[in-house]
Amino acid sequence: MRVLIATFGTRGDIDPYAALAERLRREGHVAVLCAPEPYRKDVEALGVGFEPAGTEMHEIVRAGMTSASGPGDAIRMARRMTQAMRESLQEQWQAAQRVEPTLIVSHPKALAGFHIAERLGIPFVASLPLPFLTPTGDFPIPFIARSLPRSANRFSYQFNRFTAIAYGGMINRFRSEHLGLRRVSRTSDYLHRNGERVPVLYPISRHVVPRPTDFPDSAHITGYWFRGVGHTDWAAPPELETFLSADGPVVYVGFGSMGFGAKAQARGQIVLDAIRQVGARAIVATGWGGLLASSADDVHVIDDAPHQWLFPRVSAVVHHGGSGTTAAGLRAGRPTLICPILGDQPFWGSRIHELGAGPRPLPLKKIGVDTLAQRIDDLLHTPAYAAKAAMLAEQIDAEDGTATAVRALERIHGGG
Known part of the structure; x- marks a missing residue:
């Protein structure tokens, strides 16, 4: 052919x-x-x-x-x-x-x-x-x-x-x-x-x-449809490797090409405050400008990184619910919180919750420090989410x- x-x-x-x-x-x-x-x-x-x-x-x-x-x-x-x-x-x-x-x-x-x-x-x-x-x-x-x-x-x-x-x-x-x-x-x-x-x-x-x-x-x-296994050989910056190797749960937060940059600064501050309220650490991906934040001891900011490499190295993922990002999170066996914006993203948010792999979706337009912190706390401390995500990863891998x-x-x- x-x-x-x-x-x-x-x-x-x-x-x-x-x-x-x-x-x-x-x-x-x-x-x-x-x-x-x-x-x-x-x-x-x-x-x-x-x-x-x-x-x-x-x-x-x-x-x-x-x-x-x-x-x-x-x-x-x-x-x-x-x-x-x-x-x-x-x-x-x-x-x-x-x-x-x-x-x-x-x-x-x-x-x-x-x-x-x-x-x-x-x-x-x-x-x-x-x-x-x-x-x-x-x-x-x-x-x-x-x-x-x-x-x-x-x-x-x-x-x-x-x-x-x-x-x-x-x-x-x-x-x-x-x-x-x-x-x-x-x-x-x-x-x-x-x-x-x-x-x-x-x-x-x-x-x-x-x-x-x-x-x-x-x-x-x-x-x-995933690329061959050899394509996980991404050369990560040393500071990212160092951050991931430290103790404590790490949450990935990123909204990809979504988010609309005009509100990126305020949205980034909400994410940082929510992560700190929970007592976790975070990898924050700025993507196309949907989030703006600065790195600190408990936060590492990146433009992006291959999900196939990064997601297996974090404890949980928070994202907009694009079909590819959703697939990558499930393949990695990570409990997921989806903050949908438009299109098919609410569909994937509902599927994640109905499957038992994460909390109810939280629309991005409704996030605040307290609401996001509550969802992330639920995401990290509900063992059933992690167990279901791990089971789905095995099924997807087969x-x-x-x-x-x-x-x-x-x-x-x-x-x-």
Whole structure:
């Protein structure tokens, strides 16, 4: 197979697909990852081909996340991305012409994959580390925080038509001007081809999200996609190693690309005061500016560090609830507190609590020194959380998500 994998977003949106590409290469297939330019070095280090797309979009998002004061600013920022999105569609098509794939795997945020596969007459596979694309009565689309009656749960997945409604004009211009394809309906969900549902790979664990009872055979829950074991060999700064080797529990706190930088100073002070109220120590990751803090005897501030390396070395993790960060915390067997901000993050916060691996989620907009301290104290001193997290880690470790995904892709490629 020659597989073109297209994705867009932050590191949590890139790493699973880099892991899949690495596994495809190891098993003798050609795999090329199409993603924003800042991830080229990490991807090529895996021996995987790289094609740039969405770099301008990535920079717009990063700039907005570090300076925005809330979701309203993020929405206004999105309105400026139209030209960058058009460029990304064209970049993906240019990449496909260079790669000449025989199968395309695409995150929905990349937008172009479905249409390029149609143009080339090759199989298309959607993929998302969230059970978002396949209707089920077991739970609503994960952007809805509470469950509904089964019929309403299934109906909520009509939200997937939003892409066609919001971007249909842009996509139709791309189809007609660049691909030579006919226009499609603005009510299309882009999840059906020739009247049948396109296959979907979900790189999540069935122990975290059990397979819904009404999922069709086209939906595959493969297990998480992690890079090979050798990629834990990260050279940590000596001061970080020293901090981690000292006595006492250490809590990781970080909100990744989320948090909106305009409130970073106040948010950082809340985190520090809460950690000190509990009597713990903390690794604080500033990420894209969601937190600002200074190192001290009981706090070590970093920009970021590979979760695969860092999480097994701390006692517990507190984060925003991105799917990749959630997976890394569970794989490390660490009890988790999620402070969701938007999107699918409340879904993962609820899953962690329902599984018994951490306290009730605490929305970031509601954190205060006392509320955060109470949750962290609960996180550290409830043995059942640690026991459940350790059990989940064993179950996740027994899965081989990338191998399961490769087998599924081989069947799809062969027409099975």
